[in-house]
Amino acid sequence: MTRPIPIPTFTDNLCYLQPCGGDRALVVDPGDAAVVLDALAKRQRRVEAILLTHQHWDHVAGAAELRSQSRCQVIGVDRSLIPACDHVTSDGQTLTLGDLRMTVIATPGHTRASVCYLVRSNVGDEPGVVYTGDTLFVSGCGRLLECDAATMWESLQRLAALPAETLVFCGHDYALENCEFAVATAPADRRFRDRLAQVERAVEYGQPTVPSTIAQERAANIFLRANDPHVKEALGMANASPQEVLAELRRRKDSFAT
Ligand SMILES: [Zn+2]
DSSP: OOOOEEEEETTTEEEEEEEOSTTEEEEEOOSOHHHHHHHHHHTTOEEEEEEOSSOOHHHHTTHHHHHHHHOOEEEESOTTTOTTOSEEOOTTOEEEETTEEEEEEEOOSSSTTOEEEEEEESSSOOOOEEEEETTEETTEEOOOSSSOHHHHHHHHHHHHTSOTTOEEEESBOOHHHHHHHHHHHSTTOHHHHHHHHHHHHHHHTTOOOOOEEHHHHHHHOTTTTTTOHHHHHHTTOTTOOHHHHHHHHHHHHHTOOO
16 A cells, blocks of 8 residues: 655644545545645645544644535544544444555544544555554653543553554654653663664654554553553552553653653
């Protein structure tokens, strides 16, 4: 399948065009219709469907205008939260969109109704890409705005169980800050230090830090490693549950300043 095209919007949001055959593309989390329409025109692509990961304005604000301009369907989680939705998804649902196959993964945590979209080719078994919105970031996870840490932990586990080579396309680029947080929290961990060095190099050379892979997230995302004895020890929580460790990591990250 053709790789997604990231469309930076606002300060650090990432919206995506996912080519899905011919001149068609899926649009993921269009916070700003004008920016997306411009990107579509430049690439001479038309919208097949819009995918929304959750209801926050910086992910959905452009959806209604894009829909009226391109007469496409809007796929999302809850019409009471996102009135622009034509098609309300549910966990495990699979839809064929152009020459792609999209599967919905319910991932409550950041919000109650957050979902991720796993997108693969209609033919073949290649691992594909996952759009994670504000649930899983490169080396981070979203804030717990409507759910507790246990709910987020369960959702992160579902994402971590995807094939290792799956590419992770998230809703914001916070990679550098997240890696700095991991090293500040567990400085003895080699995998966090190596990942920070990698991300710093990418930033220095103006290269993108998104996407990562599920394998990279399993290794160097401190939130996914809340059950790891090294991380627990670094926090002084050797006997705590991963849910308690995740809650503490999220608390510390909320007030972390670089
Ligand atoms: Zn959000």
